[in-house]
Amino acid sequence: ETGVTQTPRHLVMGMTNKKSLKCEQHLGHNAMYWYKQSAKKPLELMFVYSLEERVENNSVPSRFSPECPNSSHLFLHLHTLQPEDSALYLCASSQDPGVDTGELFFGEGSRLTVL
């Protein structure tokens, strides 16, 4: 496999459920990101990990909990979500964070619907 892979592609959950989104990158990159994409709004950066350490947490509610066990894998654990959390969640990777290259490699996203 190549690039950035996200699973599941689609997820429907109730407000009391607990689920996780998974991201895997096969590019040998050192940084991984979670973004939230809502309709007709700019992408919102949620979390940044560099070499498995969290370097950015953009005031994201605690019902979203990231985990980065190694430089190739990133999870987003979800619990007691709200309907307004329904969105496309995109994972991305880059060689390094905070470097003026701008090139992120994105996965295809996980479409989350909260009922």
Added chain:
Amino acid sequence: AQSVTQLDSHVSVSEGTPVLLRCNYSSSYSPSLFWYVQHPNKGLQLLLKYTSAATLVKGINGFEAEFKKSETSFHLTKPSAHMSDAAEYFCVVSDRGNDYKLSFGAGTTVTVRA
């Protein structure tokens, strides 16, 4: 603070005609600017980037963009649209004032008519 404004939320063109997507930016430093494309049900892909070299930047699939500092613009163009260009396009800015984190525009949806 850095930001971008994409002036059109939706652009519709006929196949074979030129495409113009407009982007204005705001930055207190020398910015880097990018265009990303997102096809339906896909992730974002880098089209092209400007990082203080030549002001006219060529990207993939025949797209190009021109950095105009005096107008704080970075418009994306293509001479002849193809059906496969139907997608959403994002203008993005980064600068050292924000640790080179990317700031995305709200996106422009391009429709190509046969």
